[in-house]
Amino acid sequence: MVRKTTLPFVIGLLLLVGLAACGNDGKQKPTAAPTENPAYVIGYSAPELIAGQRGIMEALVRHAEGMGWSVQAANANSDPATQAEQIEYFISSGVDVVVAVPVDSQRICETVEKVQQAHIPFYTIDRAPIGCSINMTVLSDNFMAGQQSGEELVRLLTARYGRPSGKVLELQGDLRQNVALERGGGFHVVVDEYPAIEVISRPTEWQPDQIDMATREVLNDTPVDAIYLHSDCAGVPVVLPILSQMGKELPRTSDDHIFIVGVDGCAETLQAIRDGFVDQASGQPISDFGIIVRWIDLERQGQPIEAGPVIEAGALWSPAMLEQSDTGWQLFLATASITPANVDDPGLWGNQ
Numbered sequence: 589m590v591r592k593t594t595l596p597f598v599i600g601l602l603l604l605v606g607l608a609a610c611g612n613d614g615k616q617k618p619t620a621a622p623t624e625n626p627a628y629v630i631g632y633s634a635p636e637l638i639a640g641q642r643g644i645m646e647a648l649v650r651h652a653e654g655m656g657w658s659v660q661a662a663n664a665n666s667d668p669a670t671q672a673e674q675i676e677y678f679i680s681s682g683v684d685v686v687v688a689v690p691v692d693s694q695r696i697c698e699t700v701e702k703v704q705q706a707h708i709p710f711y712t713i714d715r716a717p718i719g720c721s722i723n724m725t726v727l728s729d730n731f732m733a734g735q736q737s738g739e740e741l742v743r744l745l746t747a748r749y750g751r752p753s754g755k756v757l758e759l760q761g762d763l764r765q766n767v768a769l770e771r772g773g774g775f776h777v778v779v780d781e782y783p784a785i786e787v788i789s790r791p792t793e794w795q796p797d798q799i800d801m802a803t804r805e806v807l808n809d810t811p812v813d814a815i816y817l818h819s820d821c822a823g824v825p826v827v828l829p830i831l832s833q834m835g836k837e838l839p840r841t842s843d844d845h846i847f848i849v850g851v852d853g854c855a856e857t858l859q860a861i862r863d864g865f866v867d868q869a870s871g872q873p874i875s876d877f878g879i880i881v882r883w884i885d886l887e888r889q890g891q892p893i894e895a896g897p898v899i900e901a902g903a904l905w906s907p908a909m910l911e912q913s914d915t916g917w918q919l920f921l922a923t924a925s926i927t928p929a930n931v932d933d934p935g936l937w938g939n940q
């Protein structure tokens with residue numbers, strides 16, 4: 589979900605539909621979506637604006653506007669230095685709160701310190717910082733997501749071979765980010781229980797060129813039974829064409845089908861599950877990440893935050909768990925294991 593490009597700041601949120609296509613070599617201040625008498629202003633720093641990250645931003649804007657608040661937004665285009673610069677602009681512009689998805693979970697802490705020195709609350713969505721404490725992070729339970737993918741893969745390999753065995757290519761995300769570490773950790777806590785499952789891990793930083801290179805490098809030399817994608821949003825559009833070129837894109841009805849599981853639950857992945865080429869996705873509740881505004885409002889009013897389960901009837905992310913950690917409060921939203929049996933569920937963000 590990340591790409592290296594020269595970064596423009598994101599232009600006004602009213603032009604959100606065109607954001608992914610907009611380019612600009614100059615530096616531009618982030619602008620706010622106009623609202624009448626905005627009572628509270630959020631400065632939002634996105635790491636990039638494609639796939640799930642675009643959906644996360646849209647969710648935050650929708651929930652903030654529901655509170656009568658306004659949002660200033662900026663796109664870091666995968667550059668931690670640009671993200672720091674943008675957030676420093678938010679400080680100077682006098683936003684009431686900063687919300688970010690860190691490009692680099694460790695380097696963001698330098699910027700967190702500056703925001704806190706300005707007495708501005710700092711929250712993150714999707715990715716927690718590493719090495720500093722903020723007000724709160726709302727994120728998918730990425731460890732759970734990795735476990736769900738691992739469990740389904742073990743089931744599939746067992747069904748094929750009569751026991752959990754085989755070679756698995758793990759296409760990792762950006763290991764600077766807690767998200768990739770958690771998705772890998774949850775997966776390995778399951779599959780490492782089975783010595784006959786060999787995992788070949790390759791870092792990709794979520795980038796298509798690195799995913800392409802790692803996939804070709806391994807598949808050219810090693811027959812694999814399965815592929816685990818830390819991000820199906822980033823991986824499926826790259827991996828399936830490679831398998832097709834190699835004559836290995838076979839449906840799950842084939843004995844030689846390469847199992848594919850992963851995390852995110854993008855629309856393209858859900859269609860590939862329907863078509864028989866992908867087997868499972870641990871779907872994130874992307875469209876619900878904006879509920880962070882509930883806790884921003886609680887703290888704004890000086891209300892206490894209490895640890896424990898957060899339950900909302902009918903929500904796929906429920907029950908969530910709110911916990912205190914060394915990086916501040918963390919709200920872990922449950923992920924949904926998506927297979928052919930439930931791929932058409934309208935509650936999945938990839939179907940919205």
